[in-house]
Amino acid sequence: MKYFKNSLLKQYTQNLTELMPRKVALAVTLMVLLSLTEAVSLVILVPLLGLVGLDVGQGSLGQIAGYVSSFFALMGLKPSLAMVLVIYVVVISISAILTRYQSIKTSEIQYQFAAHLRKRLYNAITNSSWLFFSRVKSSNLTHALTNEIDRISTGTGQFLTLLAGIMILVVYIIFALELAGIFTGVIFAVGVAILLILRKRAGRSRSSGEEITTTTRDLYYSIIQHLDGMKTIKSFGMQGENIKVFRKQADQVAYNYLDAIRSYVDVKLLFDVGTVVVLAVMVFLLVETIKLPTASLFLLIYLFVRMIPQFSTIQRAYQYFINMLPAFGTVMDLEKECLENSEVIDLEDEEGAKKIELKKEILLENVKFSYLGEEHFIIKNMNLKILAGKTTAIAGPSGAGKSTVADLVMGLIKPEMGNVTVDGIPISDKSLASWRSEIGYVAQETFLFNETIRFNLQLSCPDASEEDINEALKLAAAYNFVSKLPEGLDTVIGDRGVRLSGGERQRLALARALLRKPSLLIMDEATSNLDSENEKKIIWAIDNIHGEITILMVAHRISTIKNADYIYLVDNGKILEFGTWKELLKNHKGWFGDVNKNQGDNR
Numbered sequence: 001m002k003y004f005k006n007s008l009l010k011q012y013t014q015n016l017t018e019l020m021p022r023k024v025a026l027a028v029t030l031m032v033l034l035s036l037t038e039a040v041s042l043v044i045l046v047p048l049l050g051l052v053g054l055d056v057g058q059g060s061l062g063q064i065a066g067y068v069s070s071f072f073a074l075m076g077l078k079p080s081l082a083m084v085l086v087i088y089v090v091v092i093s094i095s096a097i098l099t100r101y102q103s104i105k106t107s108e109i110q111y112q113f114a115a116h117l118r119k120r121l122y123n124a125i126t127n128s129s130w131l132f133f134s135r136v137k138s139s140n141l142t143h144a145l146t147n148e149i150d151r152i153s154t155g156t157g158q159f160l161t162l163l164a165g166i167m168i169l170v171v172y173i174i175f176a177l178e179l180a181g182i183f184t185g186v187i188f189a190v191g192v193a194i195l196l197i198l199r200k201r202a203g204r205s206r207s208s209g210e211e212i213t214t215t216t217r218d219l220y221y222s223i224i225q226h227l228d229g230m231k232t233i234k235s236f237g238m239q240g241e242n243i244k245v246f247r248k249q250a251d252q253v254a255y256n257y258l259d260a261i262r263s264y265v266d267v268k269l270l271f272d273v274g275t276v277v278v279l280a281v282m283v284f285l286l287v288e289t290i291k292l293p294t295a296s297l298f299l300l301i302y303l304f305v306r307m308i309p310q311f312s313t314i315q316r317a318y319q320y321f322i323n324m325l326p327a328f329g330t331v332m333d334l335e336k337e338c339l340e341n342s343e344v345i346d347l348e349d350e351e352g353a354k355k356i357e358l359k360k361e362i363l364l365e366n367v368k369f370s371y372l373g374e375e376h377f378i379i380k381n382m383n384l385k386i387l388a389g390k391t392t393a394i395a396g397p398s399g400a401g402k403s404t405v406a407d408l409v410m411g412l413i414k415p416e417m418g419n420v421t422v423d424g425i426p427i428s429d430k431s432l433a434s435w436r437s438e439i440g441y442v443a444q445e446t447f448l449f450n451e452t453i454r455f456n457l458q459l460s461c462p463d464a465s466e467e468d469i470n471e472a473l474k475l476a477a478a479y480n481f482v483s484k485l486p487e488g489l490d491t492v493i494g495d496r497g498v499r500l501s502g503g504e505r506q507r508l509a510l511a512r513a514l515l516r517k518p519s520l521l522i523m524d525e526a527t528s529n530l531d532s533e534n535e536k537k538i539i540w541a542i543d544n545i546h547g548e549i550t551i552l553m554v555a556h557r558i559s560t561i562k563n564a565d566y567i568y569l570v571d572n573g574k575i576l577e578f579g580t581w582k583e584l585l586k587n588h589k590g591w592f593g594d595v596n597k598n599q600g601d602n603r
Contacts, residue, residue: 155324440513503534
C-alpha cells in the first residue's frame with residue numbers, strides 16, 4: 001500500500017510538472033519570495049522592539065540586532081520608530097501583493113491541470129475502440145470526468161498549499177533556532193513526534209478517499225439508471241422504493257465525506273492541543289528557569305504563535321492531498337485502459353493510403369467474430385456481398401448477429417478471422433478515417449442533443465448550407481413537420497429530442513445521415529421502435545433514394561425490406577438464406593417463409 005501511494009505521488013508530480021513546468025516554477029518562486037518576506041518582517045521586528053524600550057542587546061537577539069544596525073548604517077540611515085514602522089508596512093504590503101499573485105497562479109495551476117486531465121481522459125475515451133467502450137459502464141466514465149477530476153483539482157490546490165506552508169515554516173524554525181536553539185529543537189521534535197503518533201489517523205485519509213471514490217461511482221451509476229428508467233418507475237408506482245434506494249446511497253456518500261472531515265479535524269485538534277501544551281511548558285521554563293530576556297521571549301512567542309498554525313495547515317493540506325490520490329489513480333487507470341484499447345486511426349499515413357470510394361462492392365470474406373471468446377462466435381465464417389448502388393438487407397431474429405455485421409462494415413470492430421474489404425481495399429487503420437467519411441448511419445436509438453434542429457443536423461456536416469439541409473430534410477420526409485415548427489430549423493428539441501415524436505426524431509436522424517451525402521447508408525433497425533405509420537414514412541424515404549446510394553438495412557421485421565435488391569437471412573451468426581424478396585418467398589418451407597407468414601404479410 002505504501003508503494004502504491006508513493007507510485008501515485010510520483011506519477012502525480014510528474015504529470016503536474018511536465019504539463020506546466022513554467023507555472024509550477026513560478027508558483028514555487030513566489031513561495032520562496034513569500035518566505036523571504038516573512039523573514040524580513042521578522043528581522044524588522046528586532047529594531048522595533050528596541051525602539052519601544054525592550055533590551056535586544058543580549059544573546060542571539062543581540063546578534064540579529066547588530067546585523068540590522070549594520071544594514072541601516074550601510075544605507076546611511078538612523079533607525080526611528082516611524083521609519084521602522086513604514087518599512088514594516090511596506091514589507092507586509094509586498095507580502096500581501098505576492099500572496100495575491102501566488103494565489104492566482106496557484107488557482108491557475110489547480111484548474112488548468114484539472115481541465116488538462118479532463119480533456120486528456122475524454123480524448124482517450126473517445127478514441128477507445130467501440131468494443132471496449134461498449135463494455136464500460138457509462139456512469140464510470142461520467143464519474144471520472146466530473147467528480148474525480150474535481151477532487152484532483154481540490155487536491156492540487158492543497159498540494160501547493162502544502163509546499164508553501166513548508167517553506168514558510170522553515171523560515172520560522174530557523175529564526176526560532178537562532179533565538180532558543182535547544183528549546184526550539186525540543187518543540188520541533190515534539191511536533192514531529194505528535195505527527196508520527198497521528199500518522200495512523202492521517203493514513204485513514206487514503207482509505208476514506210478510496211471509499212469516497214467507490215461510493216460516488218456507485219451513486220453516479222444509480223442516478224443514470226434511475227433517470228433512464230423513470231418512466232417505468234412511475235408506471236409501476238415504484239417512486240417510494242426508488243427514493244428509498246437513492247437516499248441510502250446518498251447517505252453513504254455523505255457519511256464517507258463526513259468521515260474524512262472527522263479525520264481532518266481530529267488530527268488538527270490533537271495536534272493543536274498537543275503543541276500548545278508543549279509551548280506553554282517551554283515558555284514557563286524559559287521564564288522561570290532560563291530567565292530569557294523579555295524581547296527574546298516576546299519574539300519567540302510570536303514565532304511559535306505563527307509556527308503552530310503552519311504546522312496545522314501543512315497537516316490538513318497533506319491529509320486532503322492523500323485523500324485525493326485515489327481519485328487521481330482512478331483517472332490514470334481509466335485513461336491507461338482506454339489507451340490500451342484505443343481505436344488506431346493512422347491519420348499521418350492517411351494521405352499515403354488509397355482513399356476508399358465505394359464504386360463496386362463491400363465484401364465480407366470468411367469472417368469470424370466473437371464478443372466472448374473463440375468458443376462463442378457471433379459471426380461464423382460469413383461470406384456476404386453488398387453491391388454499390390443497391391439496397392442490401394440483413395434480416396433475422398434478435399441476437400442473430402445482424403448489427404454486428406453493420407459494425408464490421410463500419411470498422412467499429414475488427415474480424416478475428418477473415419477480411420472486410422471495400423472495392424478490394426481492406427478496412428484498416430490507414431483507411432478507416434477515409435471510409436467512415438463515406439458512411440451515413442441511422443441507429444435504432446436516436447441520438448439528439450438538447451439543441452436546435454439545425455445544430456443536430458450539422459453534426460454530420462458542419463459546413464452544410466441552408467439549401468443542403470432542406471434537401472436532406474425532404475429526402476428524409478422530414479421537411480413538412482420541421483417547417484411547421486414555431487422556429488423551424490432553430491427550434492430547440494429538448495433533452496434527447498423529447499419535444500418530437502419517435503418518428504420525427506428518426507426522420508431527423510435519417511436527414512442527418514443523408515446530409516453528408518454518403519456512399520453507404522446504414523439503417524440499423526431504424527424502424528423497429530416506430531409505429532406502422534411512421535415506419536411507412538421512413539420506408540418511403542428510403543425507397544425514394546433507392547438506387548442513388550448504397551443502402552445496408554438491418555431489420556428483424558421483414559416487412560421493412562420488401563424493396564431491397566438482396567436479402568440475407570441471418571441466425572446464430574450464419575447466413576441461412578439469400579436472394580430477392582420473390583426468390584425467398586418461393587421457398588415456403590424456409591425460415592423466411594415461416595417468419596413472413598407469422599408477421600402477416602404474404603405479398
